[in-house]
Amino acid sequence: MGRREIIISALLAGLGLGGTSAVAGMTSTASIYTPYLLGLGWAAVLGSFVGLAVMFRNAPKAMIATTQALIEQAPERQFLDPDITPEVLRKKTENRTSVQIDALTKTYAGKWLRVSGRVFDVTSINFHKRDSFALHVEEETRPHLPSVMVVFGEPWLDQLSAMNKGDWITCVGMIDRLQGGVTLVSGEIEHIGEPPPKKARTPRTRKPTGASGRPPA
Numbered sequence: 436m437g438r439r440e441i442i443i444s445a446l447l448a449g450l451g452l453g454g455t456s457a458v459a460g461m462t463s464t465a466s467i468y469t470p471y472l473l474g475l476g477w478a479a480v481l482g483s484f485v486g487l488a489v490m491f492r493n494a495p496k497a498m499i500a501t502t503q504a505l506i507e508q509a510p511e512r513q514f515l516d517p518d519i520t521p522e523v524l525r526k527k528t529e530n531r532t533s534v535q536i537d538a539l540t541k542t543y544a545g546k547w548l549r550v551s552g553r554v555f556d557v558t559s560i561n562f563h564k565r566d567s568f569a570l571h572v573e574e575e576t577r578p579h580l581p582s583v584m585v586v587f588g589e590p591w592l593d594q595l596s597a598m599n600k601g602d603w604i605t606c607v608g609m610i611d612r613l614q615g616g617v618t619l620v621s622g623e624i625e626h627i628g629e630p631p632p633k634k635a636r637t638p639r640t641r642k643p644t645g646a647s648g649r650p651p652a
Contacts, residue, residue, distance in 0.1 A: 514547045514607075521550055521583045521617045522574050528613050540613045548619060551605040551630070555581040557595050562586050562620070568595050570622065572604065585622040586611070594624055603630045 524543065528536050555571040562569070567588060571581035585608045587595060598604070605626040608619025 512547045514549065524613055524617050525582050533614065536614050543610045545609060547607055547609050549605065549607050550583050550585065554598050554600055554602045554604055556600065557598055568592060570595060582616045584616060585619045587622040591624060603628060
């Protein structure tokens with residue numbers, strides 16, 4: 436059942452309940468029409484219960500269908516190439532004017548970026564007239580200098596409140612601006628804990644050479 440049918444059911448229920456009240460008022464004074472009016476009143480009551488039952492039975496299905504339709508219509512997330520890190524974006528803005536950075540932002544705005552690093556701070560902010568929370572992340576190459584701000588909504592407050600400075604975190608967000616550092620919105624936490632172990636470099640082996648500098652025969 437769709438939204439249209441649910442609305443009709445609700446109207447029937449409302450009319451039934453309203454009709455019941457009206458009939459009760461009319462039958463307060465006994466008359467020869469009292470039995471008929473009482474029968475009409477009971478029919479209205481039955482109709483109201485049927486309407487309410489249909490409405491509440493089908494409302495969850497309609498809500499699920501509507502939510503699923505909205506999810507299907509949502510644009511697919513477009514992530515930047517893993518090689519494009521916050522450090523790369525920051526270096527692109529160096530020695531550029533504000534106008535040039537705004538033009539550069541248009542190239543990346545709306546795209547998603549994955550960020551990993553140490554927690555520098557968590558603050559409460561008013562972002563676009565909404566109460567939000569900002570997670571400031573340090574780059575690995577710039578310890579103690581936050582260059583990424585990820586804005587989260589209220590549902591993430593519990594996890595953000597449990598964080599300490601220096602905790603390792605991986606999160607994703609949509610690029611909003613590059614002015615004064617990378618700012619991501621619609622933040623989502625993917626991992627909190629120790630950073631993944633770095634891969635050990637395999638030492639390069641040198642080929643043996645003779646006295647002349649050439650490989651022995």
